[in-house]
Amino acid sequence: MTEAYVALEGGHVLEGRGRASGTARGELVFTTAYTGYEESLTDPSYEEQVLTFSYPLIGNYGVREERFESDRVHPRAVLAKELTEDVAEWLESEGVPAVDHLDTRDVVTDIRDGGAMKCGIAVGEDVTEEDALAELEQCKAMSDHTDIGTQVSVDEPVVHGEDNDGETVALIDCGAKGSIIDSLLERDATVHVFPYNATVDDVAAVEPDVLFISNGPGDPVNFEQAITLVEEFVEDTPVAGICLGQQIVAESLGGSTEKMDFGHRGVNQPVLDLESGQVVMTTQNHGYTVAEPGDHLEVTQINVNDDTPEGIDGVEYDVITRQYHPEANPGPEDTLDFFDDVLAMASGRADSRAVPADD
Numbered sequence: 001m002t003e004a005y006v007a008l009e010g011g012h013v014l015e016g017r018g019r020a021s022g023t024a025r026g027e028l029v030f031t032t033a034y035t036g037y038e039e040s041l042t043d044p045s046y047e048e049q050v051l052t053f054s055y056p057l058i059g060n061y062g063v064r065e066e067r068f069e070s071d072r073v074h075p076r077a078v079l080a081k082e083l084t085e086d087v088a089e090w091l092e093s094e095g096v097p098a099v100d101h102l103d104t105r106d107v108v109t110d111i112r113d114g115g116a117m118k119c120g121i122a123v124g125e126d127v128t129e130e131d132a133l134a135e136l137e138q139c140k141a142m143s144d145h146t147d148i149g150t151q152v153s154v155d156e157p158v159v160h161g162e163d164n165d166g167e168t169v170a171l172i173d174c175g176a177k178g179s180i181i182d183s184l185l186e187r188d189a190t191v192h193v194f195p196y197n198a199t200v201d202d203v204a205a206v207e208p209d210v211l212f213i214s215n216g217p218g219d220p221v222n223f224e225q226a227i228t229l230v231e232e233f234v235e236d237t238p239v240a241g242i243c244l245g246q247q248i249v250a251e252s253l254g255g256s257t258e259k260m261d262f263g264h265r266g267v268n269q270p271v272l273d274l275e276s277g278q279v280v281m282t283t284q285n286h287g288y289t290v291a292e293p294g295d296h297l298e299v300t301q302i303n304v305n306d307d308t309p310e311g312i313d314g315v316e317y318d319v320i321t322r323q324y325h326p327e328a329n330p331g332p333e334d335t336l337d338f339f340d341d342v343l344a345m346a347s348g349r350a351d352s353r354a355v356p357a358d359d
């Protein structure tokens with residue numbers, strides 16, 4: 001019989017039903033998203049995490065490659081109340097352990113009380129609780145994955161939309177979702193995708209109209225080269241960022257970031273634009289946040305639930321970043337116009353708050 005154990009930080013072990021076999025360890029997090037499991041499971045931002053779905057039934061509309069955000073599943077393991085056969089087979093074929101028949105209400109409550117925590121998973125014919133505890137023992141804190149970029153980034157630069165007539169975007173791939181590239185291509189941009197550790201010379205060679213830092217997994221302070229790129233380019237080149245990208249921009253320009261207790265993961269996170277007073281629904285997936293924007297950046301949007309920064313713009317530089325995922329996939333498309341704003345900024349057409357003040 002297939003055994004399935006989940007060992008939580010502190011040593012508490014849960015028993016469930018094994019749906020995909022193997023052993024794994026990672027940072028235990030939850031998403032409240034009720035749709036979009038194909039997109040979430042292929043989002044590189046989940047690298048080194050174990051993803052719990054709080055919505056009780058996952059997989060009820062199948063598994064379609066056209067919905068994938070990258071070419072593989074990124075969470076180390078998946079926990080749910082009920083996974084369909086389609087999803088279980090997919091995860092088994094990807095070598096990603098999965099456990100269901102768990103009381104995910106308890107798992108979510110544990111994470112909310114204790115914060116995102118380490119965990120170990122063991123699923124298989126002969127596994128024991130000790131196997132899950134052994135995985136837990138070896139689990140590293142997220143911030144200790146210091147070279148996580150190498151696990152999710154392209155190895156070599158790739159160009160998309162070479163024949164497009166629009167702006168030239170240098171996208172630093174810290175684990176970029178495919179929808180970010182698609183959103184730029186749909187707006188006629190040429191997108192040069194660079195490895196997370198690209199040099200200033202590499203990027204300068206394509207003469208970008210905008211330096212765009214992608215989403216990605218882990219702690220922003222571990223993306224030292226991307227932090228350097230923003231410092232080097234910001235005086236002469238507009239800068240944009242999504243999620244990890246916002247955090248990297250803040251780290252570059254005198255701000256700071258910190259780890260949240262359990263983060264924001266879901267598709268109905270309300271965000272208030274401080275200038276217009278408008279609230280939009282957003283997709284989110286992050287465990288770190290900007291703590292202080294620093295003198296060069298100003299917070300322009302906040303999370304309605306906890307006031308954390310959701311939009312940060314440049315004070316004297318052309319900078320626009322968002323903590324949420326404007327590209328949706330999954331989730332609402334309320335914020336797709338972010339890409340129009342970024343490309344307007346890149347072309348110098350921007351009537352943006354980031355325009356330097358007159359003397």
Ligand SMILES: NC(=O)CC[C@H](N)C(=O)O
Pocket residue numbers: 045214215216217218219220242243244245285286287288289
């Ligand atoms: N989606 C992302 O880019 C995640 C950003 C970062 N890894 C965090 O957890 O906060």
